[in-house]
Amino acid sequence: MTGLVILCVAVGLTLIAGTIHRRRDGRVRETRQETSGLRSELDALGERPGERATLLQFSSAFCAPCRATRRTLSDVAEMVEGVVHIEVDAEQNLDLVRRLGIVKTPTTLVLDAGTVEVKRASGQPRKADVLAALGHALP
Amino acid sequence: MIDPRGPRFAAWVTTAVLAVVLLTGSTLLLAAQAVVFALGAAGHNPYALLWKRFLRRGPAPELEPQAPLRFAQAVGLTFALIGTVALAAGATTVGLVATAxxxxxxxxxxxxxxxxxxxxxxxxxxxxxxxxxxxxATA
Structure with missing residues (x-):
């Protein structure tokens, strides 16, 4: 009897959590935190930001959608002039990950020409949403 | 890189097996599922192998890396082991919650x-x- 109750509760909660996750995953949202530019951080990583915008992707080893996200973002970087895609291993840069408040992979930050974060997507973003976010970030 | 339909099938079978554990409180079945998780964490989930051998139809969709799937199996193994030990020790509620x-x-x-x-x-x-x-630096 206890088992049946636990089973029903677990299935119910899981379906709710899964539905919420599906709705939120990959959505590009406005960045709330007022960050200064990330130029010195990119320098430390040995990466050069794009002239007009940068797509900064955090990935990890145990992450299937990181690959698909990489493809989407590098496609976009090829399509739009002055935009660069940079992929960073989150595991190797935990200090930066903590400071930026990144909790899962893939997470993508859209940086403007001054390397200030203007948008962020947790999960696998759609190409159209990334393009729209860039429209916002580009001078 | 593997066909993601195998692990998806395995996940459905796993869900069904764990539901039966919740309904029956069977320590033995949960222990068996723990063994399945352990094999899965090593990259040889028996349910996925069954699917590959007998149920696979048509060409594979996009292939996925295996590391994320093995990580998930290790998470399942952790809970299944906690559950098995708890059920065996008579801590039924703890065992069932871990199973859930x-x-x-x-x-x-x-x-x-x-x-x-x-x-x-x-x-x-x-x-x-x-x-x-x-x-x-980046990996």
Whole structure:
């Protein structure tokens, strides 16, 4: 009897959590935190930001959608002039990950020409949403 | 790289097996599922092998890396082991709740295709590790 109750509760909660996750995953949202530019951080990583915008992707080893996200973002970087895609291993840069408040992979930050974060997507973003976010970030 | 339909099938079977564990309180069945998780964490989930051998139809969709799937199996193994020990020791509620957690993880993967490694790995690292490599570059 206890088992049946636990089973029903677990299935119910899981379906709710899964539905919420599906709705939120990959959505590009406005960045709330007022960050200064990330130029010195990119320098430390040995990466050069794009002239007009940068797509900064955090990935990890145990992450299937990181690959698909990489493809989407590098496609976009090829399509739009002055935009660069940079992929960073989150595991190797935990200090930066903590400071930026990144909790899962893939997470993508859209940086403007001054390397200030203007948008962020947790999960696998759609190409159209990334393009729209860039429209916002580009001078 | 593997065909993702195998692990999806395995996740549905796992969900069903764990539901039966919840309904019957069977320590033996949960222990058996723990063995399945252990094999899965090593990259040889028996349910996925069954699917590959007998049920595979048509060409594979896009292939997926195996590491995230093995991570998820290791998460399942952790809960299944806790559950098995608790049930064997007579701590029925603890055992059933641990089983429910494993079921929830499997169902999230089966029904929603959620990558557990993406959600959990970085969170675990952030809380357990100081910093693996302060000067780390991209991988």
């Amino acid at each position: 957690a494993a079921l929830s993880a499997a169902l999230l993967n089966a029904a929603f295709g959620i990558c557990l490694g993406c959600e959990l790995y970085l969170r675990i690292l952030r809380t357990t590790s100081r910093n693996a490599n302060p000067n780390g």
